[in-house]
Amino acid sequence: MSLKVLLVGGGLTSALISSLLKKVPVACQVWDKARGAGGRMSTTRSPTNSNCTADLGAQYITATPTYQSKHHDFYNSLLSSKVLENMTCKVEGLKDFPEGTKHYVAPAGTNAIVKHFFAEGGHQLHFEQHVSAIDLQPDNKWLVRTKSGREEVFDAIILTMPVPQIFQLEGDVQDLLNKNSELTKNLKSVKYSSRYALGLFFDNNTALRNIDWDSKYLSDHGVFRFVSLDSRKRQLGDQPVAAVFHTSITFGEENIDKNGDEVKIQLLSEVKKLFPQWPEPKSVKCQKWRYSQVLEAYPETPGYVFISKSPPLLAAGDGFVHSNLDGCISSSLKTAEALKEILVQKTD
Known part of the structure; x- marks a missing residue:
């Protein structure tokens, strides 16, 4: 029987983790409070002309030689699918980068990057689902509630929203944070x-x-x-x-x-x-x-942290590494691997 996993957040980190979990025997869902995928990779259409669009979040992708090599599979997937193309436009005032750095643009808008990895994952996406509370159940599972009154039980949860929003959640998740002063201090240090x-x-x-x-x-x-x-x-x-x-x-x-x-x-x-x-x-x-x-990532940039190991409740995203595509990839790789190890133990 596959285990139920919830990804809270419809941005890049969730999309990447979703893709990395596609071959894992889990029933994965993604819940996000927005009306569509993207998060801070947001592309907006003009209300008077659907062909007129604008990236209001991330503008372009910069990949240093180190990350081009380290994350080759991800870049190859985006480039071969034409989601990314080499940036050839004229950008005035662009700062200097290490030799061999490449810049890319997303012709369909930067939210196409997020949609690409969600499509690779093939899991269920549920929008306009604003998670408000997470509570521990007697059978060692998580009950998740939304502001609209939806309730569902999951075996594991990964939170990918900006770190300060974790403290806005109600329920047993706050009790866990209150009992772990070191974790709480480190989470609150993310700026x-x-x-x-x-x-x-x-x-x-x-x-x-x-x-x-x-x-x-x-x-x-x-x-x-x-x-x-x-x-x-x-x-x-x-x-x-x-x-x-x-x-x-x-x-x-x-x-x-x-x-x-x-x-x-x-x-x-x-x-x-x-x-x-x-x-x-x-x-x-x-x-x-x-x-x-x-501006300030979680100390020592671990890529993710456990709020609870049993049942699994993890927090991940650029707040645990750094803000760009490669930061989200790094976080996602570490988070997916940690979750896989736990899920293997639960299914043994």
């Missing part, structure tokens, strides 16, 4: 940057045609750190243009608790100052990322 992303959808490919860059880092701007013409960044010259702005860490931290509509108005005003000649967009999306990139 993330906060940012806003602003997407301007122009819905045609001529609106910003005269700009001589595709993406640009703004090192000396007080609000924005990065701007990208998304279809051009993804090398889709004939597609409608969407412009994406990411704020600086400082602006994000100072404004993360403000009303989103107020911040959107402020950001649009800053765009007008930067690019007064731009036409009015057809639509606008302001995305708040309270947990953007990892």
